[in-house]
Amino acid sequence: MTVAAATSRREGSGRSALATGLLILPATVWYVLLLVAPLVIVIVFSFGEKARNGGYVPAFSLDNYGQVLLRPDPFIDSLRLATIGTILTLLIALPLAYFIATRGGRHKGMLVLLLVIPFWTSFLIRAYSWLIILGPRGAAGFIGDAIGEPAFRILGTDVGVMIGMTYGYLPLMIFPLYVTLERMDRALVEASKDLGAGRWATFRQITLPIILPGVITGSILVFIPMMGEYVIPAILGYGRTFLIGNALVLDFLEARHWPAGSAKAVGLIAVMMISITLYLWFLNRGRKTREVSVL
Amino acid sequence: MTAPAIPAVPSVGVEADRSWRPRRLGGFVESAFKAHAILVYAFLYLPIVVVIVFAFNANRLATIWTGFSTEWFGVALGNGVIQKAIQNSLIVAFANAILATTFGTMAALGLQRVPRQLRMGFDVLTYVSIIVPEIVIALATLVFFATAFDFVNPVLAGAGGAGAFKLGFGHATIVAAHVLFNTSLVLLLVRARLSGMDRTQVEASFDLFATPWRTFTQITFPQLLPAIVAGFLLAFTFSFDDYVITSFVSGPGSSTLPLYVFGQVKRGVSPETNAVAAMIFAFTIGTLLIGQLLLARHARRTGSRGSDASVAGMITEAR
Numbered sequence: 001m002t003v004a005a006a007t008s009r010r011e012g013s014g015r016s017a018l019a020t021g022l023l024i025l026p027a028t029v030w031y032v033l034l035l036v037a038p039l040v041i042v043i044v045f046s047f048g049e050k051a052r053n054g055g056y057v058p059a060f061s062l063d064n065y066g067q068v069l070l071r072p073d074p075f076i077d078s079l080r081l082a083t084i085g086t087i088l089t090l091l092i093a094l095p096l097a098y099f100i101a102t103r104g105g106r107h108k109g110m111l112v113l114l115l116v117i118p119f120w121t122s123f124l125i126r127a128y129s130w131l132i133i134l135g136p137r138g139a140a141g142f143i144g145d146a147i148g149e150p151a152f153r154i155l156g157t158d159v160g161v162m163i164g165m166t167y168g169y170l171p172l173m174i175f176p177l178y179v180t181l182e183r184m185d186r187a188l189v190e191a192s193k194d195l196g197a198g199r200w201a202t203f204r205q206i207t208l209p210i211i212l213p214g215v216i217t218g219s220i221l222v223f224i225p226m227m228g229e230y231v232i233p234a235i236l237g238y239g240r241t242f243l244i245g246n247a248l249v250l251d252f253l254e255a256r257h258w259p260a261g262s263a264k265a266v267g268l269i270a271v272m273m274i275s276i277t278l279y280l281w282f283l284n285r286g287r288k289t290r291e292v293s294v295l
Numbered sequence: 296m297t298a299p300a301i302p303a304v305p306s307v308g309v310e311a312d313r314s315w316r317p318r319r320l321g322g323f324v325e326s327a328f329k330a331h332a333i334l335v336y337a338f339l340y341l342p343i344v345v346v347i348v349f350a351f352n353a354n355r356l357a358t359i360w361t362g363f364s365t366e367w368f369g370v371a372l373g374n375g376v377i378q379k380a381i382q383n384s385l386i387v388a389f390a391n392a393i394l395a396t397t398f399g400t401m402a403a404l405g406l407q408r409v410p411r412q413l414r415m416g417f418d419v420l421t422y423v424s425i426i427v428p429e430i431v432i433a434l435a436t437l438v439f440f441a442t443a444f445d446f447v448n449p450v451l452a453g454a455g456g457a458g459a460f461k462l463g464f465g466h467a468t469i470v471a472a473h474v475l476f477n478t479s480l481v482l483l484l485v486r487a488r489l490s491g492m493d494r495t496q497v498e499a500s501f502d503l504f505a506t507p508w509r510t511f512t513q514i515t516f517p518q519l520l521p522a523i524v525a526g527f528l529l530a531f532t533f534s535f536d537d538y539v540i541t542s543f544v545s546g547p548g549s550s551t552l553p554l555y556v557f558g559q560v561k562r563g564v565s566p567e568t569n570a571v572a573a574m575i576f577a578f579t580i581g582t583l584l585i586g587q588l589l590l591a592r593h594a595r596r597t598g599s600r601g602s603d604a605s606v607a608g609m610i611t612e613a614r
Contacts, residue, residue: 016408016507023405024417026398027478031420034475038435039427041442055441096335099328113587118339120583122536124553125572128560129342132349135564167338220426228428231538235560245430252434252543262438265431272428 046262054256064263074264075271078243081158082226085165086173089222090215092166093173097214101181112178119171127235130164131155134236156238164232169225173218180214216283220276227272244268343576350573352566367570377555377571384535384552386466391473392531398474399481400523403489404515406482424479433543436472440464440544464546472544473534480533481526488522521590528586532579 049059068075100111118126134140134154144152154160184207192202230245239246244264251261353364371377406414424432444462451460492515500510538553545554552575559568 019507020405020408023401024409027402027482028417030398030471030475030478031417031424034436034439034471035420035424035432038432038439041438042431042435045438056438092335095328095331099332103328114336115339117580117583118343120532121343121579122553122572122575124536124538124556124560125346125575126342128556128564128568128572129346131560131564132345133342167342170335170339224426224428228430230430231557235557245428248430248434249542252437258438261434265434269427269431 042262042265045259046266048259048262050257050259054258056258064260065267067260068263068267074242074244074247075267077241078227078229078245078268079271079275081162081165081241081243082223082229085162085169085226086219086223088162088166089170089173090219092170093177093218094215097174097177097181101178101184108182115171115174123168124231124235126168127164127232130160130167130236134160134163155236156240158237158241161233161237161241164236165226165229168232169222172221172225176217176221177211177214180211184210212283216280219279223275224272227275228268346569346572347576349566350569352569354566367566368574371567371570371574374567377552379548380550380552380555383466383549387469387473387541387549387551388531388534390466390470391477391534392527394470394474395477395530396481396523396527399478399526400485400519402478403482403485404511406486407489421479421482424475425483429476429539432476433472433540436468436475436540437543440468440471464544465549468544468546469541469549469551470534472540473530473537476540477526477530477533480529481523484522484526484529485519488519492518520593524586524590528582532582535579536575 045056046064047060047062049057049061049063051057100108104111132138136144136153140152140154143154144150154163188206188210189202192206197205228245229243230249233239233241233243233246234249244267247264248261248268251257251264349360350367351363351365352360353366354361402417406417409417448461451462496514496518497510500514505513535551536553537551538557541551542554542557545551552571556568556571556575559565559571
């Protein structure tokens, strides 16, 4: 750097610090006012009591958390459906991502665009469409006739909710898997084969560790919205599959019991963070042993 | 003597890498892969096709096909409630997309020059806003606005008497909540683009005594444009489609299209809803394809590679 440039940069530093501050100001205001403050208020409210006309009265009580522990059903159901949903999307997405990345050729861009389009369109309306497809005049009626049980239903059951959730979040699993597979250095696979490793050993020791970050990102991206899902159980489950999302809407918008709802919201974040931590711990533990076995 | 041989050796290696094709597995496995891919694409498009087809169904009972008709589109567009909902949706989506794109891009540019700790703090907030389930953001924003209004409105009433201006839920609260989530998306997209940007042009521009503003408009902005356009479109469609956040923070008269559709859907399938749904599909797919086309043209003009300058490419990479 020349002396002149260095001096000019020093002279401008006061003004440029101001400019930098102004650049990040709106986003900072938004994060503090509409993310940090609301989350703090929710935590404070979760220890409060319900006002007579709804809303909040300051207090320090653990009753709301007690209620969460006494009635854990929505948490258990959400955890169960989100776990099954994450595994299902992974099983569907992995072969597809591998297919596009290795066999896509010059159609890769088109195949990816075709994945983005459904993901881009309204989630609500795609859920609505399954009402027609799975309804008594659609798949359920068809299967019911085939097995001789006219009362057979998919809508209003966990299966209907599961189909809707898997459908809705599948692209979020495919994208990160595709990106990691696409960037994979194929020379490593070749080298492994040249060194006499079998197909399974190559997959376990080369491919799996490389795609693991994609699997982790995809699982987290899918698991989180499934845990907090409201629209799908409300539409395809007829409200009979009662997940945390449904419980939160009930507490906040219908019963107006904000402290109870706040405690459930804190509980949801806690359950989510614990599950994700356990998942990462489990995968990293697996990775270490694999490294040892390679050595 | 050995000098020319040195670059020659790795270049052969690179070429060998490029020409590498996956070793074909058995014929059965190959066809299983292909069949799986076809089924997944069919699964993804089935609901879209079904809604569009049934929107043209003449029958009042929306799930039985009796003939082709476009009458339901007319019925839907003539419905005053739907017109108002479309208007609300467009107001909210435009306001949100403009604010979120501006704030996100500004923050991405500013964060290049702040101390590391500050940037890490910002990163944490960005990821928290994306990782916390939408419904929690929604209810937290509701509780926050309600609490804030309880504080502010008595003060306003004290200052202005009976006819005083009162804060309440409506377009502004919906936009404020959407902007939080979308600023983070735009920030991530633009930062990804910035980190992959060629810095030498910016330095050359400064060496040629261009002002920071001129450097921004002539060098940085054109390079960031694809990420900014993708961010804008993503924010716009998010807002246009959002149900969960909007349902928590909307007020009387600010009901958007998704709120209307959800209310209808809970009553069952109707041909009018099918028509509205088909129009929403057409509109959002249209914006995506227009964005894709604009970026492809931009890429051709500036000579950058097409793959990393498409909306689809950017969305897949950013996640």
